[in-house]
Amino acid sequence: MASIKKRGKTWYVRFSKRETRWDPEKQKNVSVLKQKSKGGFKTKAEAQQYGIKMEAASISGVDVTKNPVFADYFKTWYETYKFPSIRKSTQKRYITNYHYIENYFGDTKIKNITRSNYQKFLNYLGKKHAPATVRKTNIMIKSCIGNAVEDGLVERNFTNRTTIAGNKNAEKHVQYLNMKELRKLVQLCLTDLNTCYTSKYLVLTGIFTGARIGELSALKWSDINFKNNTINITKSWNCNTKKLGPTKTKSSVRKIKVNSFLLKKIKQLKANNLDFVFATPRTELPPSSSAVNQFLRRTLDQGNIHKQDFHFHSLRHTHVAYLLSKGVDISAISKRLGHANIATTLKIYAYLLDEYKEKQDSKIINSLDDICATNVQHG
Known part of the structure; x- marks a missing residue:
């Protein structure tokens, strides 16, 4: 209910409303008076109009007494x-x-x-x-x-x-490694593999799957099918809370086909006899994302690969760039990444797709030139 009063030369509106709410200390419902006031209206009509507006808003369910920053x-x-x-x-x-x-x-x-x-x-x-x-x-x-x-x-x-x-x-274009840089990184990761240090294995798996670090860190041995060469992504590891949780989206739950080369390397980690595939013997848990990224940056420096702000997620971009260069269909890549739809993939990798399009355009022109050449021969 709005009440209107005159104060000096201006008008003043006060809106009052009683609410019943539960008081946990008294263990009973109590009546609470809520009020909001505003002054400075030059005419009574302006004040009345404001009061009507407040009452209408209150009836529609708006708490007119609260207005936080x-x-x-x-x-x-x-x-x-x-x-x-x-x-x-x-x-x-x-x-x-x-x-x-x-x-x-x-x-x-x-x-x-x-x-x-x-x-x-x-x-x-x-x-x-x-x-x-x-x-x-x-x-x-x-x-x-x-x-x-x-x-x-x-x-x-x-x-x-x-x-x-x-x-x-x-706009920041996605960072990725070219073929030469990618091969160098793989070679450096394969050098002196040690099952006690699983960051190398995680980076290798990121390169060959395009999966997120949380998805890979969450992997248990039951998620890997060595017979059918597949990795099941069903959950994600939070290195801050050290707990398993759901994947980023429902569509992120997927089965990724991988090559036997990667699985042969991953199988070496069974020697640790731990629940998580990439757990380190020291902690019996997967390494933190910061530890993996530190290893990745050191390895890139070692290979004279200079990429500013390159991190584990950039391996996902590299995976996409590589598949596109090999002519893999974008819809297949989208499903492999676990995107909800192809539009998401197109939006994220627009820059890469533009590069890919230029290469495809060249192939199209060469193909069309072949038609001309055929016609000339028969002409």
Whole structure:
């Protein structure tokens, strides 16, 4: 209920609402009075209009008495609903996006943000960041505001029907090794293989499968079929929590065909007599991703392969680049990677596909020239 009063030369609105909620200390329902007030209206009509608006919003399920700072709400949301179940790398993305929001919106309250305000924020981000970065930020914020709608803080999701902008010059092309570099890395990994140090085996398996490090670290001996040359990806290892969890997506659950050369090398690890395929004898657990990446960078340096920011996931990109160079169909590659659909693969590897397309275009032209040559001979 909204009450309107005059204070001096301006009008004042107070909205009051009683709610019944459970008090865990008293172990009974208690009545709680919630109020929100606003002053400074020049006329009574303006105050009445504001009061009507608040009452209508309250009837529709919006908690008009609460209006947290947007950045604060986003932070509380991801710490409560997201952090308990996501990887550390994904947590960093949420924190980065929190800083984007905090820097742009400052102390702006969530109810005061319009779709137009939010679009300007996306445009602002798009000046310095690649379209993919802006898109990922928007996805996270859209989910957060969906939660705010459920909490009754806002009536509508102000991220709906907005446009993603981005600076294409800021796009980072996927890093991968060429054939010469790839062969050198494989040779270095094969040199002095020692079952006590499983990072070499993990890197080799990443090269030959294109699987994520968490998927490979989670492998147990029952996941490898040495007879049919397949590796079953059904789970993922979180090196921070040291626990097994689900794969990144449902489509990530898959069976990967591998060559006997790789399986012969992996089989050497059975000598460790441990549950996890890539567990080290010292910890009886798979090595951390940082340890594997440190080994990978040392090995690349050893081979005079200079790739800035190259890491284990870059082996996945290298796997794709190699398969494309060998003419493997993109739909088969997509299934091997565990992508939900081919569109995901096309989006991630657009740069590689452009390179591949140039090679294919050359083949097409040469093929068409053959037709001309045939016609000339018969002419």
